[in-house]
Amino acid sequence: MTTKRSYQQYCGLASALDVVGERWTLLIIRELLLGPARYSDVLANLPGIGTNLLAERLKFLVQRGVVRQVDLRGTGAQLAYELTPAGEELRPLILGLTRWGMEFVGDPRPEDALRPRWGFLAAEAMLDPTKVSDRHERYEFRVDDQVFHIETSGGRARARRGAAVDPAMVAKTDAATFVQIGSGRLTPLLAMLTGHLVLEGDVGAVLRCCELLGLESASSRAVASRAVSARPASSAAAG
Amino acid sequence: MTTKRSYQQYCGLASALDVVGERWTLLIIRELLLGPARYSDVLANLPGIGTNLLAERLKFLVQRGVVRQVDLRGTGAQLAYELTPAGEELRPLILGLTRWGMEFVGDPRPEDALRPRWGFLAAEAMLDPTKVSDRHERYEFRVDDQVFHIETSGGRARARRGAAVDPAMVAKTDAATFVQIGSGRLTPLLAMLTGHLVLEGDVGAVLRCCELLGLESASSRAVASRAVSARPASSAAAG
DNA sequence: CTGCATCCGCCTCGATACTG
DNA sequence: CAGTATCGAGGCGGATGCAG
Numbered sequence: 001m002t003t004k005r006s007y008q009q010y011c012g013l014a015s016a017l018d019v020v021g022e023r024w025t026l027l028i029i030r031e032l033l034l035g036p037a038r039y040s041d042v043l044a045n046l047p048g049i050g051t052n053l054l055a056e057r058l059k060f061l062v063q064r065g066v067v068r069q070v071d072l073r074g075t076g077a078q079l080a081y082e083l084t085p086a087g088e089e090l091r092p093l094i095l096g097l098t099r100w101g102m103e104f105v106g107d108p109r110p111e112d113a114l115r116p117r118w119g120f121l122a123a124e125a126m127l128d129p130t131k132v133s134d135r136h137e138r139y140e141f142r143v144d145d146q147v148f149h150i151e152t153s154g155g156r157a158r159a160r161r162g163a164a165v166d167p168a169m170v171a172k173t174d175a176a177t178f179v180q181i182g183s184g185r186l187t188p189l190l191a192m193l194t195g196h197l198v199l200e201g202d203v204g205a206v207l208r209c210c211e212l213l214g215l216e217s218a219s220s221r222a223v224a225s226r227a228v229s230a231r232p233a234s235s236a237a238a239g
Numbered sequence: 240m241t242t243k244r245s246y247q248q249y250c251g252l253a254s255a256l257d258v259v260g261e262r263w264t265l266l267i268i269r270e271l272l273l274g275p276a277r278y279s280d281v282l283a284n285l286p287g288i289g290t291n292l293l294a295e296r297l298k299f300l301v302q303r304g305v306v307r308q309v310d311l312r313g314t315g316a317q318l319a320y321e322l323t324p325a326g327e328e329l330r331p332l333i334l335g336l337t338r339w340g341m342e343f344v345g346d347p348r349p350e351d352a353l354r355p356r357w358g359f360l361a362a363e364a365m366l367d368p369t370k371v372s373d374r375h376e377r378y379e380f381r382v383d384d385q386v387f388h389i390e391t392s393g394g395r396a397r398a399r400r401g402a403a404v405d406p407a408m409v410a411k412t413d414a415a416t417f418v419q420i421g422s423g424r425l426t427p428l429l430a431m432l433t434g435h436l437v438l439e440g441d442v443g444a445v446l447r448c449c450e451l452l453g454l455e456s457a458s459s460r461a462v463a464s465r466a467v468s469a470r471p472a473s474s475a476a477a478g
Numbered sequence: 479c480t481g482c483a484t485c486c487g488c489c490t491c492g493a494t495a496c497t498g
Numbered sequence: 499c500a501g502t503a504t505c506g507a508g509g510c511g512g513a514t515g516c517a518g
Binding site: 244277278279282290291293294318 | 479481482483
Protein backbone atom coordinates (compact mmCIF):
# COMPACT_ATOMS: atom_id res chain seq x y z
CA MET A 1 0.00 0.00 0.00
CA THR A 2 1.64 3.14 -1.21
CA THR A 3 0.88 6.52 0.32
CA LYS A 4 -2.23 8.06 -1.16
CA ARG A 5 -1.83 10.46 -4.04
CA SER A 6 -2.49 14.06 -3.10
CA TYR A 7 -2.24 17.42 -4.80
CA GLN A 8 -0.11 18.60 -1.93
CA GLN A 9 -1.45 22.09 -1.95
CA TYR A 10 -2.39 23.92 1.21
CA CYS A 11 -5.73 25.05 -0.15
CA GLY A 12 -9.35 24.22 0.47
CA LEU A 13 -10.08 23.26 -3.10
CA ALA A 14 -7.11 20.93 -3.36
CA SER A 15 -8.09 19.34 -0.04
CA ALA A 16 -11.64 18.87 -1.27
CA LEU A 17 -10.39 17.26 -4.45
CA ASP A 18 -8.11 15.01 -2.44
CA VAL A 19 -11.30 13.66 -0.86
CA VAL A 20 -13.89 13.68 -3.65
CA GLY A 21 -11.87 14.52 -6.75
CA GLU A 22 -10.93 11.04 -7.87
CA ARG A 23 -12.65 9.24 -10.64
CA TRP A 24 -16.15 7.90 -9.80
CA THR A 25 -16.24 9.45 -6.34
CA LEU A 26 -18.80 12.18 -7.04
CA LEU A 27 -20.97 9.71 -8.91
CA ILE A 28 -20.93 7.41 -5.89
CA ILE A 29 -22.00 10.32 -3.75
CA ARG A 30 -24.75 11.15 -6.25
CA GLU A 31 -26.15 7.67 -5.72
CA LEU A 32 -26.11 8.14 -1.97
CA LEU A 33 -27.80 11.53 -2.31
CA LEU A 34 -30.83 9.55 -3.46
CA GLY A 35 -30.88 7.67 -0.19
CA PRO A 36 -28.94 4.92 1.60
CA ALA A 37 -27.86 2.18 -0.75
CA ARG A 38 -26.17 -1.15 -0.50
CA TYR A 39 -22.91 -1.99 -2.18
CA SER A 40 -24.58 -3.87 -5.00
CA ASP A 41 -27.13 -1.13 -5.56
CA VAL A 42 -24.40 1.42 -6.12
CA LEU A 43 -22.53 -1.01 -8.29
CA ALA A 44 -25.57 -1.64 -10.46
CA ASN A 45 -26.10 2.07 -11.04
CA LEU A 46 -22.50 2.77 -11.97
CA PRO A 47 -21.75 0.45 -14.88
CA GLY A 48 -18.05 0.23 -15.57
CA ILE A 49 -16.75 1.11 -12.16
CA GLY A 50 -15.07 -2.14 -11.21
CA THR A 51 -15.75 -3.77 -7.88
CA ASN A 52 -12.40 -3.07 -6.32
CA LEU A 53 -12.63 0.64 -7.06
CA LEU A 54 -16.07 0.94 -5.53
CA ALA A 55 -14.92 -0.87 -2.41
CA GLU A 56 -11.82 1.25 -2.16
CA ARG A 57 -13.71 4.53 -2.69
CA LEU A 58 -16.36 3.65 -0.13
CA LYS A 59 -13.75 2.66 2.42
CA PHE A 60 -11.89 5.90 1.82
CA LEU A 61 -15.02 8.03 2.09
CA VAL A 62 -15.99 6.30 5.33
CA GLN A 63 -12.52 6.98 6.67
CA ARG A 64 -12.84 10.65 5.81
CA GLY A 65 -16.25 10.96 7.41
CA VAL A 66 -18.20 11.63 4.22
CA VAL A 67 -20.03 8.29 4.18
CA ARG A 68 -20.94 5.83 6.89
CA GLN A 69 -22.30 2.32 7.08
CA VAL A 70 -25.70 1.75 8.59
CA ASP A 71 -27.69 -1.28 9.55
CA LEU A 72 -31.05 -0.72 7.88
CA ARG A 73 -32.92 -3.55 9.56
CA GLY A 74 -31.92 -4.51 13.05
CA THR A 75 -30.38 -7.66 11.62
CA GLY A 76 -26.70 -7.67 10.84
CA ALA A 77 -27.54 -8.37 7.23
CA GLN A 78 -28.70 -5.54 5.00
CA LEU A 79 -25.77 -3.24 5.56
CA ALA A 80 -26.00 -0.04 3.61
CA TYR A 81 -24.02 3.12 2.99
CA GLU A 82 -25.35 6.58 3.57
CA LEU A 83 -23.99 10.10 3.60
CA THR A 84 -22.89 11.76 6.80
CA PRO A 85 -23.84 15.39 7.37
CA ALA A 86 -20.50 16.32 5.79
CA GLY A 87 -21.48 14.32 2.75
CA GLU A 88 -24.91 15.89 2.64
CA GLU A 89 -23.25 19.28 2.45
CA LEU A 90 -22.14 18.30 -1.03
CA ARG A 91 -25.73 18.23 -2.24
CA PRO A 92 -25.96 21.82 -3.46
CA LEU A 93 -22.55 21.52 -5.10
CA ILE A 94 -23.44 18.33 -6.90
CA LEU A 95 -26.76 19.78 -7.97
CA GLY A 96 -24.92 22.81 -9.28
CA LEU A 97 -22.50 20.65 -11.20
CA THR A 98 -25.42 18.67 -12.55
CA ARG A 99 -27.06 21.82 -13.80
CA TRP A 100 -23.80 23.07 -15.27
CA GLY A 101 -23.23 19.78 -17.02
CA MET A 102 -26.66 19.88 -18.63
CA GLU A 103 -25.14 22.12 -21.29
CA PHE A 104 -22.81 19.30 -22.25
CA VAL A 105 -25.12 16.34 -22.56
CA GLY A 106 -25.37 15.32 -26.17
CA ASP A 107 -27.87 13.17 -27.89
CA PRO A 108 -28.51 9.93 -26.04
CA ARG A 109 -26.35 7.20 -27.45
CA PRO A 110 -27.16 3.52 -27.09
CA GLU A 111 -24.02 2.90 -25.04
CA ASP A 112 -24.97 5.55 -22.47
CA ALA A 113 -26.31 4.28 -19.18
CA LEU A 114 -29.53 5.91 -18.09
CA ARG A 115 -31.37 5.53 -14.79
CA PRO A 116 -34.76 7.02 -14.07
CA ARG A 117 -33.64 7.70 -10.49
CA TRP A 118 -31.24 10.31 -11.82
CA GLY A 119 -34.25 12.29 -12.95
CA PHE A 120 -34.99 13.22 -9.36
CA LEU A 121 -31.66 14.93 -8.93
CA ALA A 122 -31.98 16.55 -12.34
CA ALA A 123 -35.30 18.06 -11.30
CA GLU A 124 -33.85 19.19 -7.99
CA ALA A 125 -30.96 20.78 -9.87
CA MET A 126 -33.27 22.64 -12.22
CA LEU A 127 -35.35 24.22 -9.47
CA ASP A 128 -34.90 27.96 -9.62
CA PRO A 129 -35.55 29.37 -6.12
CA THR A 130 -36.15 32.81 -7.58
CA LYS A 131 -39.01 31.56 -9.73
CA VAL A 132 -41.22 29.99 -7.10
CA SER A 133 -44.81 31.12 -7.38
CA ASP A 134 -46.60 31.97 -4.16
CA ARG A 135 -49.11 29.20 -4.67
CA HIS A 136 -49.15 26.06 -2.60
CA GLU A 137 -49.31 23.20 -5.10
CA ARG A 138 -47.58 20.05 -6.25
CA TYR A 139 -46.29 18.86 -9.62
CA GLU A 140 -45.91 15.13 -10.04
CA PHE A 141 -43.39 13.43 -12.31
CA ARG A 142 -43.45 9.85 -13.51
CA VAL A 143 -40.13 9.11 -15.16
CA ASP A 144 -40.39 5.49 -16.21
CA ASP A 145 -40.85 3.65 -12.90
CA GLN A 146 -39.74 6.54 -10.72
CA VAL A 147 -42.34 8.79 -9.16
CA PHE A 148 -41.52 12.06 -7.45
CA HIS A 149 -42.97 15.51 -7.13
CA ILE A 150 -42.17 19.12 -6.48
CA GLU A 151 -44.04 20.98 -3.81
CA THR A 152 -44.22 24.74 -3.61
CA SER A 153 -45.36 26.51 -0.49
CA GLY A 154 -44.53 29.73 1.22
CA GLY A 155 -42.30 30.86 -1.62
CA ARG A 156 -40.13 27.75 -1.35
CA ALA A 157 -39.94 24.67 -3.55
CA ARG A 158 -38.93 21.18 -2.50
CA ALA A 159 -38.45 17.98 -4.45
CA ARG A 160 -39.73 14.83 -2.76
CA ARG A 161 -39.86 11.16 -3.55
CA GLY A 162 -43.15 9.44 -4.24
CA ALA A 163 -46.51 10.48 -5.58
CA ALA A 164 -48.07 13.83 -4.78
CA VAL A 165 -51.40 14.28 -3.08
CA ASP A 166 -53.76 16.23 -5.30
CA PRO A 167 -51.16 17.23 -7.90
CA ALA A 168 -51.89 20.32 -9.97
CA MET A 169 -49.97 18.72 -12.82
CA VAL A 170 -48.70 15.27 -13.73
CA ALA A 171 -45.94 14.69 -16.25
CA LYS A 172 -45.24 11.22 -17.62
CA THR A 173 -42.14 10.59 -19.66
CA ASP A 174 -39.09 8.40 -20.04
CA ALA A 175 -35.67 9.08 -18.59
CA ALA A 176 -34.00 10.03 -21.85
CA THR A 177 -36.69 12.54 -22.73
CA PHE A 178 -36.58 13.97 -19.22
CA VAL A 179 -32.86 14.66 -19.43
CA GLN A 180 -33.18 16.03 -22.94
CA ILE A 181 -35.80 18.48 -21.82
CA GLY A 182 -33.72 19.47 -18.83
CA SER A 183 -30.73 20.10 -21.05
CA GLY A 184 -32.71 22.32 -23.40
CA ARG A 185 -32.21 19.97 -26.31
CA LEU A 186 -35.91 19.34 -26.36
CA THR A 187 -38.81 21.57 -25.40
CA PRO A 188 -41.80 20.18 -23.53
CA LEU A 189 -43.88 21.14 -26.54
CA LEU A 190 -41.78 19.10 -28.95
CA ALA A 191 -41.69 16.17 -26.55
CA MET A 192 -45.46 16.19 -26.35
CA LEU A 193 -45.85 16.38 -30.11
CA THR A 194 -43.60 13.35 -30.54
CA GLY A 195 -45.49 11.47 -27.87
CA HIS A 196 -42.59 11.17 -25.41
CA LEU A 197 -44.22 13.40 -22.84
CA VAL A 198 -47.74 13.35 -21.50
CA LEU A 199 -48.93 16.29 -19.43
CA GLU A 200 -52.12 16.23 -17.40
CA GLY A 201 -53.71 18.81 -15.20
CA ASP A 202 -54.23 22.53 -15.10
CA VAL A 203 -52.63 24.51 -17.92
CA GLY A 204 -51.64 27.29 -15.57
CA ALA A 205 -49.88 24.78 -13.32
CA VAL A 206 -47.95 23.41 -16.28
CA LEU A 207 -46.75 26.90 -17.16
CA ARG A 208 -45.78 27.66 -13.58
CA CYS A 209 -43.92 24.36 -13.35
CA CYS A 210 -42.00 25.10 -16.54
CA GLU A 211 -41.15 28.53 -15.22
CA LEU A 212 -39.97 26.99 -11.95
CA LEU A 213 -37.70 24.58 -13.81
CA GLY A 214 -36.42 27.16 -16.28
CA LEU A 215 -38.03 25.49 -19.28
CA GLU A 216 -39.39 27.01 -22.44
CA SER A 217 -43.05 26.45 -21.73
CA ALA A 218 -44.12 27.29 -25.24
CA SER A 219 -43.89 29.68 -28.10
CA SER A 220 -41.25 31.39 -30.08
CA ARG A 221 -38.17 32.60 -28.24
CA ALA A 222 -37.36 28.92 -27.65
CA VAL A 223 -34.08 27.28 -28.36
CA ALA A 224 -31.80 30.12 -29.41
CA SER A 225 -30.65 31.30 -26.00
CA ARG A 226 -29.43 27.84 -25.10
CA ALA A 227 -27.23 27.38 -28.14
CA VAL A 228 -23.95 28.18 -26.42
CA SER A 229 -22.77 24.60 -26.44
CA ALA A 230 -19.31 23.67 -27.58
CA ARG A 231 -19.98 21.87 -30.79
CA PRO A 232 -22.44 23.63 -33.04
CA ALA A 233 -25.37 21.30 -33.48
CA SER A 234 -25.02 21.29 -37.27
CA SER A 235 -28.24 23.22 -37.60
CA ALA A 236 -31.56 23.27 -35.83
CA ALA A 237 -32.70 19.77 -35.06
CA ALA A 238 -36.10 20.61 -36.45
CA GLY A 239 -34.47 21.48 -39.78
CA MET B 240 -4.91 8.70 -29.88
CA THR B 241 -7.60 6.57 -28.38
CA THR B 242 -11.12 7.80 -27.89
CA LYS B 243 -11.52 9.91 -24.80
CA ARG B 244 -12.64 8.18 -21.64
CA SER B 245 -16.16 9.00 -20.59
CA TYR B 246 -18.55 7.85 -17.89
CA GLN B 247 -21.08 7.13 -20.58
CA GLN B 248 -24.03 8.11 -18.48
CA TYR B 249 -26.84 10.21 -19.81
CA CYS B 250 -26.84 12.55 -16.87
CA GLY B 251 -25.84 16.14 -16.23
CA LEU B 252 -23.40 15.30 -13.47
CA ALA B 253 -21.60 12.66 -15.51
CA SER B 254 -21.41 15.06 -18.44
CA ALA B 255 -19.98 17.76 -16.20
CA LEU B 256 -17.39 15.35 -14.86
CA ASP B 257 -16.52 14.29 -18.39
CA VAL B 258 -15.51 17.92 -18.92
CA VAL B 259 -14.01 19.05 -15.61
CA GLY B 260 -13.76 15.83 -13.61
CA GLU B 261 -10.31 14.72 -14.62
CA ARG B 262 -7.29 15.16 -12.46
CA TRP B 263 -5.96 18.75 -12.25
CA THR B 264 -8.77 20.25 -14.31
CA LEU B 265 -10.58 22.09 -11.52
CA LEU B 266 -7.28 23.38 -10.19
CA ILE B 267 -6.46 24.77 -13.63
CA ILE B 268 -9.81 26.51 -13.62
CA ARG B 269 -9.16 27.85 -10.13
CA GLU B 270 -6.03 29.53 -11.48
CA LEU B 271 -8.02 31.10 -14.30
CA LEU B 272 -10.68 32.28 -11.86
CA LEU B 273 -8.01 34.61 -10.55
CA GLY B 274 -7.65 36.17 -13.97
CA PRO B 275 -6.18 35.37 -17.38
CA ALA B 276 -2.89 33.53 -17.14
CA ARG B 277 -0.26 32.27 -19.51
CA TYR B 278 0.70 28.66 -19.86
CA SER B 279 3.81 29.05 -17.76
CA ASP B 280 1.96 30.96 -15.06
CA VAL B 281 -0.50 28.12 -14.61
CA LEU B 282 2.33 25.64 -14.71
CA ALA B 283 4.22 27.47 -11.99
CA ASN B 284 1.20 27.51 -9.69
CA LEU B 285 0.46 23.82 -10.12
CA PRO B 286 3.63 22.02 -9.11
CA GLY B 287 3.58 18.40 -10.17
CA ILE B 288 1.20 18.64 -13.08
CA GLY B 289 3.53 17.75 -15.93
CA THR B 290 3.75 19.90 -19.01
CA ASN B 291 1.99 17.58 -21.41
CA LEU B 292 -0.97 17.17 -19.11
CA LEU B 293 -1.46 20.90 -18.73
CA ALA B 294 -1.31 21.40 -22.49
CA GLU B 295 -3.75 18.58 -23.06
CA ARG B 296 -6.20 19.83 -20.43
CA LEU B 297 -6.12 23.37 -21.75
CA LYS B 298 -6.66 22.20 -25.29
CA PHE B 299 -9.58 20.08 -24.19
CA LEU B 300 -11.16 22.89 -22.18
CA VAL B 301 -10.81 25.25 -25.12
CA GLN B 302 -12.47 22.69 -27.34
CA ARG B 303 -15.37 22.37 -24.93
CA GLY B 304 -15.83 26.11 -24.67
CA VAL B 305 -14.83 26.45 -21.02
CA VAL B 306 -11.56 28.27 -21.67
CA ARG B 307 -10.35 30.42 -24.53
CA GLN B 308 -7.07 31.94 -25.66
CA VAL B 309 -6.69 35.68 -25.70
CA ASP B 310 -4.06 38.05 -26.97
CA LEU B 311 -3.38 40.29 -24.01
CA ARG B 312 -1.28 42.89 -25.80
CA GLY B 313 -2.03 43.57 -29.41
CA THR B 314 1.18 41.72 -30.27
CA GLY B 315 0.94 38.07 -31.18
CA ALA B 316 3.19 37.25 -28.26
CA GLN B 317 1.80 37.19 -24.74
CA LEU B 318 -0.96 34.72 -25.39
CA ALA B 319 -3.00 33.89 -22.36
CA TYR B 320 -5.84 31.64 -21.32
CA GLU B 321 -9.01 32.90 -19.74
CA LEU B 322 -12.37 31.48 -18.78
CA THR B 323 -15.34 31.80 -21.09
CA PRO B 324 -18.73 32.67 -19.56
CA ALA B 325 -19.38 28.93 -19.29
CA GLY B 326 -16.17 28.61 -17.32
CA GLU B 327 -17.06 31.57 -15.13
CA GLU B 328 -20.26 29.78 -14.20
CA LEU B 329 -18.10 27.33 -12.29
CA ARG B 330 -17.02 30.03 -9.86
CA PRO B 331 -19.73 29.51 -7.23
CA LEU B 332 -19.26 25.76 -7.47
CA ILE B 333 -15.51 25.97 -7.04
CA LEU B 334 -15.92 28.42 -4.18
CA GLY B 335 -18.37 26.01 -2.59
CA LEU B 336 -15.96 23.12 -2.97
CA THR B 337 -13.21 25.29 -1.54
CA ARG B 338 -15.30 26.03 1.50
CA TRP B 339 -16.28 22.39 1.87
CA GLY B 340 -12.67 21.32 1.61
CA MET B 341 -11.60 23.70 4.37
CA GLU B 342 -12.74 21.05 6.83
CA PHE B 343 -10.13 18.70 5.43
CA VAL B 344 -7.02 20.84 5.35
CA GLY B 345 -4.58 19.55 7.89
CA ASP B 346 -1.58 21.21 9.39
CA PRO B 347 0.67 22.77 6.76
CA ARG B 348 3.39 20.36 5.79
CA PRO B 349 6.67 21.47 4.27
CA GLU B 350 5.95 19.57 1.05
CA ASP B 351 2.64 21.38 0.52
CA ALA B 352 2.60 24.07 -2.11
CA LEU B 353 1.14 27.36 -0.94
CA ARG B 354 0.36 30.46 -2.99
CA PRO B 355 -0.80 33.73 -1.50
CA ARG B 356 -3.04 34.24 -4.54
CA TRP B 357 -5.19 31.36 -3.34
CA GLY B 358 -6.07 33.45 -0.34
CA PHE B 359 -8.29 35.61 -2.50
CA LEU B 360 -10.48 32.69 -3.48
CA ALA B 361 -10.47 31.42 0.07
CA ALA B 362 -11.80 34.76 1.27
CA GLU B 363 -14.40 34.81 -1.48
CA ALA B 364 -15.45 31.30 -0.49
CA MET B 365 -15.82 32.26 3.16
CA LEU B 366 -18.09 35.22 2.51
CA ASP B 367 -21.46 34.52 4.07
CA PRO B 368 -24.09 36.51 2.15
CA THR B 369 -26.50 36.22 5.07
CA LYS B 370 -24.08 37.95 7.41
CA VAL B 371 -23.46 41.18 5.54
CA SER B 372 -23.88 44.21 7.74
CA ASP B 373 -25.72 47.16 6.26
CA ARG B 374 -22.68 49.37 6.50
CA HIS B 375 -20.69 50.49 3.51
CA GLU B 376 -17.08 49.73 4.32
CA ARG B 377 -14.00 47.85 3.17
CA TYR B 378 -11.71 45.32 4.83
CA GLU B 379 -8.24 45.02 3.37
CA PHE B 380 -6.12 41.87 3.43
CA ARG B 381 -2.39 41.63 2.85
CA VAL B 382 -1.48 37.96 2.48
CA ASP B 383 2.23 37.98 1.87
CA ASP B 384 2.59 39.92 -1.38
CA GLN B 385 -1.08 39.70 -2.34
CA VAL B 386 -3.39 42.58 -1.54
CA PHE B 387 -7.15 42.37 -1.84
CA HIS B 388 -10.18 43.60 0.00
CA ILE B 389 -13.82 42.94 0.71
CA GLU B 390 -16.35 45.67 0.16
CA THR B 391 -19.79 45.69 1.71
CA SER B 392 -22.51 47.95 0.45
CA GLY B 393 -26.24 47.74 0.14
CA GLY B 394 -26.39 44.45 1.98
CA ARG B 395 -24.01 42.79 -0.47
CA ALA B 396 -20.34 41.88 -0.14
CA ARG B 397 -17.77 41.63 -2.91
CA ALA B 398 -14.14 40.55 -2.94
CA ARG B 399 -11.83 42.61 -5.13
CA ARG B 400 -8.19 42.62 -6.02
CA GLY B 401 -5.90 45.39 -4.87
CA ALA B 402 -5.82 47.77 -1.95
CA ALA B 403 -8.95 49.32 -0.50
CA VAL B 404 -9.61 53.00 -0.29
CA ASP B 405 -10.13 54.06 3.31
CA PRO B 406 -10.30 50.52 4.74
CA ALA B 407 -12.12 50.11 8.04
CA MET B 408 -9.76 47.28 8.83
CA VAL B 409 -6.45 45.94 7.54
CA ALA B 410 -5.26 42.40 8.18
CA LYS B 411 -1.67 41.38 7.47
CA THR B 412 -0.69 37.76 7.56
CA ASP B 413 1.02 34.98 5.66
CA ALA B 414 -0.66 32.50 3.37
CA ALA B 415 -0.39 29.50 5.71
CA THR B 416 -1.92 31.41 8.60
CA PHE B 417 -4.66 32.74 6.38
CA VAL B 418 -5.72 29.25 5.31
CA GLN B 419 -5.46 27.94 8.85
CA ILE B 420 -7.76 30.65 10.09
CA GLY B 421 -10.18 30.00 7.27
CA SER B 422 -10.25 26.32 8.08
CA GLY B 423 -10.98 26.97 11.74
CA ARG B 424 -7.74 25.38 12.85
CA LEU B 425 -6.63 28.74 14.15
CA THR B 426 -8.62 31.64 15.53
CA PRO B 427 -7.74 35.20 14.67
CA LEU B 428 -7.05 35.73 18.35
CA LEU B 429 -4.54 32.92 18.53
CA ALA B 430 -2.89 34.05 15.30
CA MET B 431 -2.47 37.54 16.72
CA LEU B 432 -1.03 36.25 19.97
CA THR B 433 1.58 34.23 18.07
CA GLY B 434 2.44 37.18 15.90
CA HIS B 435 1.26 35.66 12.61
CA LEU B 436 -1.59 38.09 12.18
CA VAL B 437 -1.63 41.84 12.55
CA LEU B 438 -4.98 43.63 12.64
CA GLU B 439 -5.33 47.37 12.30
CA GLY B 440 -8.35 49.60 12.32
CA ASP B 441 -11.64 49.89 14.08
CA VAL B 442 -12.46 47.12 16.54
CA GLY B 443 -16.08 47.06 15.44
CA ALA B 444 -15.00 46.60 11.84
CA VAL B 445 -12.80 43.68 12.81
CA LEU B 446 -15.73 42.02 14.54
CA ARG B 447 -18.04 42.63 11.59
CA CYS B 448 -15.43 41.27 9.21
CA CYS B 449 -15.04 38.11 11.30
CA GLU B 450 -18.78 37.71 11.36
CA LEU B 451 -18.92 38.13 7.60
CA LEU B 452 -16.29 35.44 7.10
CA GLY B 453 -17.75 33.07 9.67
CA LEU B 454 -14.80 33.34 12.01
CA GLU B 455 -14.69 33.13 15.75
CA SER B 456 -13.95 36.73 16.46
CA ALA B 457 -13.11 36.12 20.09
CA SER B 458 -14.26 34.61 23.32
CA SER B 459 -15.24 31.26 24.59
CA ARG B 460 -17.56 29.19 22.40
CA ALA B 461 -14.67 28.93 19.95
CA VAL B 462 -13.38 25.78 18.43
CA ALA B 463 -15.84 23.13 19.57
CA SER B 464 -18.44 23.54 16.87
CA ARG B 465 -15.87 23.05 14.16
CA ALA B 466 -14.59 19.75 15.49
CA VAL B 467 -16.56 17.56 13.12
CA SER B 468 -13.54 16.61 11.08
CA ALA B 469 -12.77 13.02 10.23
CA ARG B 470 -9.78 12.31 12.39
CA PRO B 471 -10.10 13.49 15.95
CA ALA B 472 -7.36 16.02 16.59
CA SER B 473 -5.92 14.02 19.48
CA SER B 474 -7.12 16.64 21.97
CA ALA B 475 -7.56 20.37 22.01
CA ALA B 476 -4.56 22.11 20.55
CA ALA B 477 -4.61 24.58 23.39
CA GLY B 478 -4.06 21.64 25.73
C1' DC C 479 12.61 32.03 -23.29
C1' DT C 480 7.84 30.42 -23.79
C1' DG C 481 4.78 26.82 -25.25
C1' DC C 482 4.20 22.87 -26.06
C1' DA C 483 5.31 17.46 -28.03
C1' DT C 484 7.67 13.16 -27.25
C1' DC C 485 9.18 9.47 -24.56
C1' DC C 486 9.21 6.43 -20.62
C1' DG C 487 8.48 4.32 -15.82
C1' DC C 488 4.85 3.83 -12.77
C1' DC C 489 0.59 4.04 -10.68
C1' DT C 490 -4.36 3.91 -11.16
C1' DC C 491 -8.05 2.04 -13.45
C1' DG C 492 -11.28 -1.52 -15.38
C1' DA C 493 -12.49 -6.22 -16.02
C1' DT C 494 -12.57 -10.90 -14.57
C1' DA C 495 -12.09 -14.46 -11.29
C1' DC C 496 -12.53 -15.87 -6.83
C1' DT C 497 -13.86 -16.11 -1.61
C1' DG C 498 -16.38 -15.54 3.04
C1' DC D 499 -24.32 -10.37 -1.27
C1' DA D 500 -20.17 -7.97 -0.42
C1' DG D 501 -16.39 -7.57 -1.18
C1' DT D 502 -10.76 -9.29 -2.24
C1' DA D 503 -7.06 -10.78 -5.58
C1' DT D 504 -5.03 -10.43 -9.87
C1' DC D 505 -3.52 -8.58 -14.18
C1' DG D 506 -3.46 -6.04 -18.69
C1' DA D 507 -4.18 -1.34 -20.44
C1' DG D 508 -3.98 3.22 -20.18
C1' DG D 509 -3.59 7.78 -17.83
C1' DC D 510 -0.30 10.26 -15.10
C1' DG D 511 4.28 12.49 -13.70
C1' DG D 512 8.89 13.78 -14.81
C1' DA D 513 12.57 14.57 -17.94
C1' DT D 514 13.93 15.97 -22.24
C1' DG D 515 13.67 17.88 -27.00
C1' DC D 516 12.38 21.43 -30.15
C1' DA D 517 10.01 25.09 -32.77
C1' DG D 518 8.61 30.00 -32.83
